[in-house]
Amino acid sequence: MNGHESIFIEEQISEENFADIVNARQQMVYNTALGIVQNEEDAEDITQEVFLKVYEGLNDFRREAKISTWIYRITITTALDFEKQKKRHKRGGLLKRVFAGKEVDETPDFYHPGIALDKKEDAAVLFLAIKKLPEKQKTAFLLHKVEGLTNNEIAEILSISLQAAESLQVRAKNNLRNYLKEYYEKHFI
Amino acid sequence: MSNNINTKINQAMLSIDGMEKASPKPFLLTRVNAALNNRGAETIWTKIAFYLKKPTVAAVAILLVFTVNIIAINNRNKLVERESLTKSISPQKYDFAINVSVMYDIENQEP
Numbered sequence: 001m002n003g004h005e006s007i008f009i010e011e012q013i014s015e016e017n018f019a020d021i022v023n024a025r026q027q028m029v030y031n032t033a034l035g036i037v038q039n040e041e042d043a044e045d046i047t048q049e050v051f052l053k054v055y056e057g058l059n060d061f062r063r064e065a066k067i068s069t070w071i072y073r074i075t076i077t078t079a080l081d082f083e084k085q086k087k088r089h090k091r092g093g094l095l096k097r098v099f100a101g102k103e104v105d106e107t108p109d110f111y112h113p114g115i116a117l118d119k120k121e122d123a124a125v126l127f128l129a130i131k132k133l134p135e136k137q138k139t140a141f142l143l144h145k146v147e148g149l150t151n152n153e154i155a156e157i158l159s160i161s162l163q164a165a166e167s168l169q170v171r172a173k174n175n176l177r178n179y180l181k182e183y184y185e186k187h188f189i
Numbered sequence: 190m191s192n193n194i195n196t197k198i199n200q201a202m203l204s205i206d207g208m209e210k211a212s213p214k215p216f217l218l219t220r221v222n223a224a225l226n227n228r229g230a231e232t233i234w235t236k237i238a239f240y241l242k243k244p245t246v247a248a249v250a251i252l253l254v255f256t257v258n259i260i261a262i263n264n265r266n267k268l269v270e271r272e273s274l275t276k277s278i279s280p281q282k283y284d285f286a287i288n289v290s291v292m293y294d295i296e297n298q299e300p
Binding site: 019022027045051075115125126129146179181185188 | 191194197198200201202204205206208209210211212213214217218221222224225228
């Protein structure tokens with residue numbers, strides 16, 4: 001049984017085993033958040049916030065979904081909200097964009113700690129491209145690539161059909177290829 | 190050149206395959222529990238302060254102060270105008286002593 005299969009095991013939920021839930025799911029929550037916000041400190045904050053929401057929602061959780069699906073949904077919503085809020089609060093963002101054109105977002109600045117050293121530069125450029133994807137495509141792509149989930153599992157988490165999940169993957173890959181092409185045409189010597 | 194770019198794109202697309210999972214800092218559970226305890230200790234004042242700190246609330250408050258000031262200044266101007274109007278009218282309209290002779294004037298007439 002690999003990591004993501006074990007995620008989908010049914011389990012009893014109560015306040016008593018909240019500690020077990022945190023210990024078992026922290027890596028899953030942290031990695032999903034890290035992929036979306038691309039900042040380790042922000043991902044830490046989001047992970048903490050997600051488990052606070054999990055604790056507060058334990059009584060309302062009625063097993064309509066698997067616990068992992070439920071936690072993934074909370075993580076994705078929290079991370080995407082966090083990212084939107086951060087963009088809104090970015091001081092001087094408008095000025096920077098006006099004076100520096102598109103260059104502000106054109107520098108790869110996120111190096112995922114789980115990437116092998118020889119692939120770090122390529123991965124940083126890919127993460128820069130991932131940042132530009134629409135929310136759903138980004139989420140579907142990251143859940144597949146980072147979390148290793150199948151399209152069925154992604155469809156369940158995003159509450160969409162299997163075909164829609166597959167379509168999101170294809171569109172995400174096409175868009176990523178286009179962004180990467182644009183990037184390398186500008187920066188590749 | 191085009192082949193090189195395609196190679197770079199393929200390399201980038203495959204760069205996160207087989208990546209290792211990152212882990213959060215240790216003692217996450219302790220931090221979560223501490224945050225839960227802090228949430229429980231929130232008083233009504235911390236909640237009020239939280240809402241007052243919001244930019245929308247601050248902007249509305251400033252707007253309200255400005256509006257109240259403008260209304261007050263307008264009302265004051267109207268009051269001053271009314272007072273000056275009253276002052277200019279009253280001597281002509283209510284000053285009976287100008288044209289009417291009263292008993293006092295008759296009694297004190299000298300022969």
